[in-house]
Amino acid sequence: MNRRQFLAIGGATLASLAAGPGAAAPSGPLRKPIPSSGERIPAIGMGTWITFNIGSDAQTRAQRADVLRTFFAHGGGMIDSSPMYGSAEAVVGDLLGRLDYPQGLFSATKVWTSSGDDGPGEIEQSRRLWGVERFDLLQVHNLLAWRPHLETLLAMKDSGRLRYVGITTSHGRRHGDLEQVMRDWPIDFVQATYNVVDRDVEQRILPLAAERGIAFIANRPFRRGALIDRVQREPLPAWAADCDCADWAGLLLKFIVSHPAVTCAIPATSRVEHMVENMRAMHGRQPDPALRRRLVEHVRSL
Amino acid sequence: MTDWAGYALADFLMFAPDTYVRQFALLNAALWPLHVVLYLLAGAAAWRLRPAVSQDAAVLWLLVPAWAACAWWFLHQRYAPISLAGDPWTGLFALQALLLAAVAARPALRLVTPRTRLPGMLLIGYALLVHPLLGLPAGRDAAALEWFGLAPDPTALATLGVLLTLRGLPAALLALVPLAWCLFSGLSYLAMAMPLGTLAPLAAIAAAVARYLLGRTAPATGAS
Numbered sequence: 001m002n003r004r005q006f007l008a009i010g011g012a013t014l015a016s017l018a019a020g021p022g023a024a025a026p027s028g029p030l031r032k033p034i035p036s037s038g039e040r041i042p043a044i045g046m047g048t049w050i051t052f053n054i055g056s057d058a059q060t061r062a063q064r065a066d067v068l069r070t071f072f073a074h075g076g077g078m079i080d081s082s083p084m085y086g087s088a089e090a091v092v093g094d095l096l097g098r099l100d101y102p103q104g105l106f107s108a109t110k111v112w113t114s115s116g117d118d119g120p121g122e123i124e125q126s127r128r129l130w131g132v133e134r135f136d137l138l139q140v141h142n143l144l145a146w147r148p149h150l151e152t153l154l155a156m157k158d159s160g161r162l163r164y165v166g167i168t169t170s171h172g173r174r175h176g177d178l179e180q181v182m183r184d185w186p187i188d189f190v191q192a193t194y195n196v197v198d199r200d201v202e203q204r205i206l207p208l209a210a211e212r213g214i215a216f217i218a219n220r221p222f223r224r225g226a227l228i229d230r231v232q233r234e235p236l237p238a239w240a241a242d243c244d245c246a247d248w249a250g251l252l253l254k255f256i257v258s259h260p261a262v263t264c265a266i267p268a269t270s271r272v273e274h275m276v277e278n279m280r281a282m283h284g285r286q287p288d289p290a291l292r293r294r295l296v297e298h299v300r301s302l
Numbered sequence: 303m304t305d306w307a308g309y310a311l312a313d314f315l316m317f318a319p320d321t322y323v324r325q326f327a328l329l330n331a332a333l334w335p336l337h338v339v340l341y342l343l344a345g346a347a348a349w350r351l352r353p354a355v356s357q358d359a360a361v362l363w364l365l366v367p368a369w370a371a372c373a374w375w376f377l378h379q380r381y382a383p384i385s386l387a388g389d390p391w392t393g394l395f396a397l398q399a400l401l402l403a404a405v406a407a408r409p410a411l412r413l414v415t416p417r418t419r420l421p422g423m424l425l426i427g428y429a430l431l432v433h434p435l436l437g438l439p440a441g442r443d444a445a446a447l448e449w450f451g452l453a454p455d456p457t458a459l460a461t462l463g464v465l466l467t468l469r470g471l472p473a474a475l476l477a478l479v480p481l482a483w484c485l486f487s488g489l490s491y492l493a494m495a496m497p498l499g500t501l502a503p504l505a506a507i508a509a510a511v512a513r514y515l516l517g518r519t520a521p522a523t524g525a526s
Binding site for chain 2: 049050051053054055056057060084085086087171224270
């Protein structure tokens, strides 16, 4: 990443990085700017893949309401879902209604259909399920039929029916196509897989996001649980205290959100105690580049 | 083009194992004591399949309610909301119910019990009584066990057992959906890291092998 790219990221991120190990912890949860608008959003969001696909079960929905309540109580904002996630959008909409649509909600979902013509209908169905007047962010899911969908989303943004436009991929796939979209289209967000093990995006996608002023959402921060299951068999290294981490979840998430070009990570969980751990990653000192490298090497050695 | 090599089996799973198991608890709570009726029908089918009894295809009528119940109450109401595969499987189970009814409605079709009757009866017994209870040692709550007639796995296995006991049926056609479901279910359970779920496809494959090895040397008479 060159100096120009680095400066494009925004003052708040630089300030949090400059704090480094041993520096005074910033006050309040970490919020990072969306480059295209300057609006700040909490650095830890919430994914809904699997965890909120629970159908109509009243008992489980009540438990997930506790998870969602905890998310907002700890400064959460972005909830990310998709029509591909089964009942997740319906569950999220139901639970947001029970919580009276907490202040700070940043609603993010996706359009996922192979036909551009079907996009508007699917988006309207998602909007009804969520019960929101308009979405904050709509993303083309996994680059499926991305040209017609991006045209739809950009037209919605122009007419004030949508605030931000994005595109997603995962598992490190189609980064070449993603780069093309990031270069050629005026998108606000890009979403891809990034964690301490899956770091392909560090080569081209994250620098390009910084250069083009595109917010970056990191999905699969725990590799759907497999990564955290693996590292939790080992003790937390003592140097994790240098970035105020008391658990592996916090350390793995801080690795992600401390990258200057990352706007937020979206871990998914179905448990209140794990949500509390996740949200703690927005507090205290963030790892500096040396500590980030140390974590990469440490996880690689496990 | 999508690079499928980047996916693991678990990446296709849309729900948590707890969520899947919970669907059976909700199903059982909502429909009890319908289980008793469906088991009585299964018992009646097994009785009609006892040795030395010349069969007609009417025995298949007894399986039709089980497939229809699986399609509607489990696959449509419970599974489809949490899985993109739910609606296609609902259609296939409904089709299987129709196929069984169509074959059962042929009064001219007379059947005899072939050499595969014994493995067939064993498979029916396994499907009705053993397979549902295997969840217990695996830690599943008794309220969430999978019972014949409402849960797809034991229903498919019992149907394969019935097909094994009879000769003169369009067996390959009638076995297609049960076999396919058992394979699909086994992969789902593998993705959920619940290896006991692979017993259903293993039993189904064993049934198919038994049919092939024993059925090919059975007397050719029977259907008329």
